[in-house]
Amino acid sequence: xxxxxxxxxxxxxxxxxxxxxxxxxxxxxxxxxxxxxxxxxxxxxxxxxxxxxxxxxxxxxxxxxxxxxxxxxxxxxxxxxxxxxxxxxxxxxxxxxxxxxxxxxxxxxxxxxxxxxxxxxxxxxxxxxxxxxxxxxxxxxxxxxxxxxxxxxxxxxxxxxxxxxxxxxxxxxxxxxxxxx
Amino acid sequence: xxxxxxxxxxxxxxxxxxxxxxxxxxxxxxxxxxxxxxxxxxxxxxxxxxxxxxxxxxxxxxxxxxxxxxxxxxxxxxxxxxxxxxxxxxxxxxxxxxxxxxxxxxxxxxxxxxxxxxxxxxxxxxxxxxxxxxxxxxxxxxxxxxxxxxxxxxxxxxxxxxxxxxxxxxxxxxxxxxxxx
Numbered sequence: 440x441x442x443x444x445x446x447x448x449x450x451x452x453x454x455x456x457x458x459x460x461x462x463x464x465x466x467x468x469x470x471x472x473x474x475x476x477x478x479x480x481x482x483x484x485x486x487x488x489x490x491x492x493x494x495x496x497x498x499x500x501x502x503x504x505x506x507x508x509x510x511x512x513x514x515x516x517x518x519x520x521x522x523x524x525x526x527x528x529x530x531x532x533x534x535x536x537x538x539x540x541x542x543x544x545x546x547x548x549x550x551x552x553x554x555x556x557x558x559x560x561x562x563x564x565x566x567x568x569x570x571x572x573x574x575x576x577x578x579x580x581x582x583x584x585x586x587x588x589x590x591x592x593x594x595x596x597x598x599x600x601x602x603x604x605x606x607x608x609x610x611x612x613x614x615x616x617x618x619x620x
Numbered sequence: 621x622x623x624x625x626x627x628x629x630x631x632x633x634x635x636x637x638x639x640x641x642x643x644x645x646x647x648x649x650x651x652x653x654x655x656x657x658x659x660x661x662x663x664x665x666x667x668x669x670x671x672x673x674x675x676x677x678x679x680x681x682x683x684x685x686x687x688x689x690x691x692x693x694x695x696x697x698x699x700x701x702x703x704x705x706x707x708x709x710x711x712x713x714x715x716x717x718x719x720x721x722x723x724x725x726x727x728x729x730x731x732x733x734x735x736x737x738x739x740x741x742x743x744x745x746x747x748x749x750x751x752x753x754x755x756x757x758x759x760x761x762x763x764x765x766x767x768x769x770x771x772x773x774x775x776x777x778x779x780x781x782x783x784x785x786x787x788x789x790x791x792x793x794x795x796x797x798x799x800x801x
Binding site: 478479480481482483484487502507508516517520521522523524525527528530531532535536537539 | 659660661662663664665668683688689697698701702703704705706708709711712713716717718720
């Protein structure tokens with residue numbers, strides 16, 4: 440399970456291995472950085488190359504990306520949205536299932552409490568993965584929280600999107616999607 | 621010059637050839653569509669494939685993308701931002717110069733009036749390119765307006781970003797960027 444906390448300056452990437460008993464093991468954690476002094480098209484290419492390298496090395500089955508909201512009215516939101524698009528694009532081009540989760544979903548999944556603060560989430564991530572320290576920087580810990588969230592919400596066994604579904608699963612997911620319209 | 625009006629459901633793409641006397645010729649205009657019923661990662665992959673196909677066929681030197689703002693507080697803004705990220709990523713990965721322009725810049729460049737309405741812009745695009753009809757749908761005409769805007773603002777001769785610069789041009793652009801901080 441690959442979790443991605445999208446960002447243009449720092450894009451958190453975390454890979455965890457989650458067993459059927461919900462126990463989890465840290466596989467990889469890091470941050471892909473791009474230089475704010477570079478043109479946007481080269482920054483996005485740097486982020487894309489970093490994400491592809493993680494997928495090449497760790498071959499995750501699913502990619503979970505934090506959902507970005509437009510109500511944060513800051514310039515950086517657009518860069519974050521662009522980085523999230525890149526992460527989802529790469530998943531799509533590799534034929535990997537992808538999913539997005541809101542920060543509230545991630546907090547609730549990891550701490551049991553949707554309004555938990557960032558520090559609580561990071562402490563729980565370290566505890567769940569039996570790490571001596573909180574992964575740094577924060578974007579890296581957030582990426583791990585996303586991966587754990589997705590695995591625990593059933594994403595590991597039954598993702599509702601993506602190319603990893605069996606034909607029967609896909610037919611079921613399509614029927615569900617139509618019913619929701 | 622490739623102009624892209626980013627969008628998830630309809631992404632306008634327009635290629636124009638602009639001469640040094642500012643006269644312009646239509647090379648290609650179209651819309652890349654993705655199915656709203658598909659998962660986001662596959663929609664973005666469809667948009668990316670469509671943009672790459674246009675670049676493969678027409679080999680533009682520069683890619684101009686409409687700048688997306690977060691103040692439009694609609695769900696679709698995030699999809700638009702993601703699509704713009706994909707367009708810029710592809711430019712970066714192909715080593716093409718890229719630029720973004722605001723809708724106001726595009727309107728001012730094409731009609732001489734930054735508050736022109738969409739219809740006026742479309743009429744001017746058709747007139748500039750000596751077309752009998754306004755290109756349909758609107759996203760396609762907007763993409764052509766972007767390409768014309770970028771060419772006329774000097775983007776064809778002296779793009780300030782991207783891999784097409786000579787080492788001397790790049791050093792100059794870097795110095796300018798530093799001076800602006």
